[in-house]
Amino acid sequence: MKLDFFKQSIFKQFVVSNLSVIIVALLCYASVDYIGYRSVALLLLATVSILSMFFTLYPVLTAATLSALIWDFFFIPPHFTFHVSSSEDVLLLLMYFVIALVNGVLTSKVRALEKLELQKEERSNTLKLYKTLFDSISHELRTPIATIVGASDNLLEKDSHVSENDKTKLIAEISIAAFRLNRLIDNLLNMQRLESGMLSINRDWCDVNELINSPINRLKDELSTHNLQVQIQDDFPIIRLDFGLIEQALFNLLHNETLYTPADSTIIVTAGYAKGNLIISISDNGKGFSDEELRMLFTKFYRSTVKTTGGTGLGLSIVKGFVEAHEGQVKVENNSPNGAKFTIEIPSEILELNGSMDFTDFVIKENVEHETLSDQYIPKRKHKEISSDEI
Amino acid sequence: MNILIIDDEVQIRKLLEITLNSNDYNTMSAATAKEGIMMSVVHPPDLIVLDLGLPDEDGQEVLRKLREWYLGAIIILSVRSSEEDIIKALDNGANDYLTKPFRTGELLARIRTALRQTQNTATIQKLEFDNLSIDLTARTVTIDNEPLKLTATEYSLLTLLAKNDGKVLTHQYILKQIWGPGYTQQSQYLRVFVGQLRKKIEPNPVNPKFILTESGIGYRFCTKVEE
Numbered sequence: 144m145k146l147d148f149f150k151q152s153i154f155k156q157f158v159v160s161n162l163s164v165i166i167v168a169l170l171c172y173a174s175v176d177y178i179g180y181r182s183v184a185l186l187l188l189a190t191v192s193i194l195s196m197f198f199t200l201y202p203v204l205t206a207a208t209l210s211a212l213i214w215d216f217f218f219i220p221p222h223f224t225f226h227v228s229s230s231e232d233v234l235l236l237l238m239y240f241v242i243a244l245v246n247g248v249l250t251s252k253v254r255a256l257e258k259l260e261l262q263k264e265e266r267s268n269t270l271k272l273y274k275t276l277f278d279s280i281s282h283e284l285r286t287p288i289a290t291i292v293g294a295s296d297n298l299l300e301k302d303s304h305v306s307e308n309d310k311t312k313l314i315a316e317i318s319i320a321a322f323r324l325n326r327l328i329d330n331l332l333n334m335q336r337l338e339s340g341m342l343s344i345n346r347d348w349c350d351v352n353e354l355i356n357s358p359i360n361r362l363k364d365e366l367s368t369h370n371l372q373v374q375i376q377d378d379f380p381i382i383r384l385d386f387g388l389i390e391q392a393l394f395n396l397l398h399n400e401t402l403y404t405p406a407d408s409t410i411i412v413t414a415g416y417a418k419g420n421l422i423i424s425i426s427d428n429g430k431g432f433s434d435e436e437l438r439m440l441f442t443k444f445y446r447s448t449v450k451t452t453g454g455t456g457l458g459l460s461i462v463k464g465f466v467e468a469h470e471g472q473v474k475v476e477n478n479s480p481n482g483a484k485f486t487i488e489i490p491s492e493i494l495e496l497n498g499s500m501d502f503t504d505f506v507i508k509e510n511v512e513h514e515t516l517s518d519q520y521i522p523k524r525k526h527k528e529i530s531s532d533e534i
Numbered sequence: 535m536n537i538l539i540i541d542d543e544v545q546i547r548k549l550l551e552i553t554l555n556s557n558d559y560n561t562m563s564a565a566t567a568k569e570g571i572m573m574s575v576v577h578p579p580d581l582i583v584l585d586l587g588l589p590d591e592d593g594q595e596v597l598r599k600l601r602e603w604y605l606g607a608i609i610i611l612s613v614r615s616s617e618e619d620i621i622k623a624l625d626n627g628a629n630d631y632l633t634k635p636f637r638t639g640e641l642l643a644r645i646r647t648a649l650r651q652t653q654n655t656a657t658i659q660k661l662e663f664d665n666l667s668i669d670l671t672a673r674t675v676t677i678d679n680e681p682l683k684l685t686a687t688e689y690s691l692l693t694l695l696a697k698n699d700g701k702v703l704t705h706q707y708i709l710k711q712i713w714g715p716g717y718t719q720q721s722q723y724l725r726v727f728v729g730q731l732r733k734k735i736e737p738n739p740v741n742p743k744f745i746l747t748e749s750g751i752g753y754r755f756c757t758k759v760e761e
Contacts, residue, residue: 321635322635345750348725350725353749356741357747387750
């Protein structure tokens with residue numbers, strides 16, 4: 144049984160346990176004429192037993208002692224003294240003490256065992272996680288290395304019968320394998336930056352069109368089998384974030400799209416700005432995710448069991464890490480009627496371009512004298528606004 | 535043309551020698567900073583390809599030392615890919631920067647650009663790129679022979695980039711050149727004006743072919759879309 148409410152400070156445990164004993168004792172005191180003072184001992188004992196289920200050793204022992212004293216003082220005749228007259232009652236009181244103490248000690252022992260078991264389970268979970276990681280990384284490393292070794296062996300063979308055309312294909316495979324290795328190393332290094340807490344965010348003004356087109360260009364070949372649509376306005380305001388990190392996050396999301404959606408799927412990338420947040424969404428009409436996948440997707444090293452392609456389970460946790468480093472969030476949901484939709488929200492300042500800068504005074508007219516050209520244009524009004532925003 | 539390769543990795547030296555020799559460049563190789571600096575003094579090369587991770591001295595330091603007297607082109611070839619390292623190397627006088635792994639085609643293009651820029655000292659009056667033409671004496675810009683209206687700042691920015699075509703210019707360098715030393719942190723000006731300029735000269739501003747972005751570092755003016 145796990146009740147977080149009871150996992151409170153030791154002081155609270157003392158207060159709550161002793162208070163419970165006193166309350167039960169008061170109730171018994173009111174009804175002692177009907178139930179007899181000996182059943183009161185049983186009721187108090189039951190209270191202590193229940194307390195020992197939730198609390199640690201010392202609060203329970205204190206409650207046990209308190210209840211014994213209360214029973215002795217208020218219930219055993221003669222009342223209002225610790226003196227016990229009948230020898231039967233002396234025995235009962237002693238037994239009461241022993242049972243209450245044993246109760247407390249036993250439950251605390253059981254609980255210590257439980258804790259140990261829990262730690263063991265946690266450790267084995269961590270081990271399992273590492274094993275998964277090492278398995279997937281060694282798979283991811285060895286596959287391209289195998290390709291490189293195999294293809295270059297083939298090319299180096301003196302009397303090989305490989306046609307020129309096939310030789311070119313082998314060389315292309317070597318190249319693809321090498322870039323795949325490089326991507327894995329990038330991901331491992333990024334994960335390490337996140338895990339070590341060494342990640343620093345360098346926010347600077349950047350163009351959202353560039354931010355989105357950069358990863359698309361890097362993935363030109365992989366995306367060529369898909370139908371990609373980018374829906375973003377030309378004069379999108381410039382935005383302040385760490386270009387390198389968010390570009391990598393978008394790259395990982397888009398790269399996943401190329402791996403996990405079937406060829407000819409439609410991928411739609413949109414960008415918008417609302418309530419101080421840059422919102423970028425990437426959606427597809429692929430297979431979408433099961434409920435379990437939706438829940439687990441951003442967990443470190445998690446890999447979808449349904450998909451067969453490799454992967455280390457690092458990509459999406461890096462996305463999450465980089466976006467959260469910007470105090471933003473990343474969400475995944477299923478798209479209707481099918482497919483998945485990833486949404487990144489990043490709080491950021493913006494600088495609206497539309498109409499905010501008046502260039503008319505500086506337009507070069509055909510026959511204007513060229514001295515004016517050397518005048519540097521500084522957008523004064525905006526400058527003030529920006530510098531006051533900057534920290 | 536003589537190219538000096540300073541890199542401690544045999545594999546990289548071998549790859550560079552083969553690639554460069556087959557493209558009619560003569561090569562010399564050094565495995566340490568000491569050896570490299572000595573070779574550059576004895577036989578001043580036209581261009582130096584320098585690795586930053588050398589065993590005996592930090593590459594940035596080697597770069598600073600070389601720049602005290604060496605006027606030829608220096609291209610950095612390094613596994614260090616952080617923006618800080620790249621900007622630092624460019625500030626220390628490197629003409630260009632490529633991170634390992636690199637495409638050899640890309641390296642050859644950068645070498646050609648760097649050699650052209652360090653050797654061409656003649657005053658240029660006209661810059662031509664595809665359908666874009668800049669007349670530096672008349673201070674006019676045309677696209678498909680149609681005159682283009684540019685603001686003073688847009689014109690300065692365009693000529694600064696175009697005069698250094700093929701070379702990466704850092705944000706700070708551009709801001710300092712166009713707006714002055716007090717404006718090196720005002721990167722939003724640069725974004726805005728590059729955006730404006732792209733709209734005027736690029737056939738597709740969203741996927742530019744003239745003003746290319748070096749993310750986190752700066753801009754590079756190019757006449758062709760890079761592969």
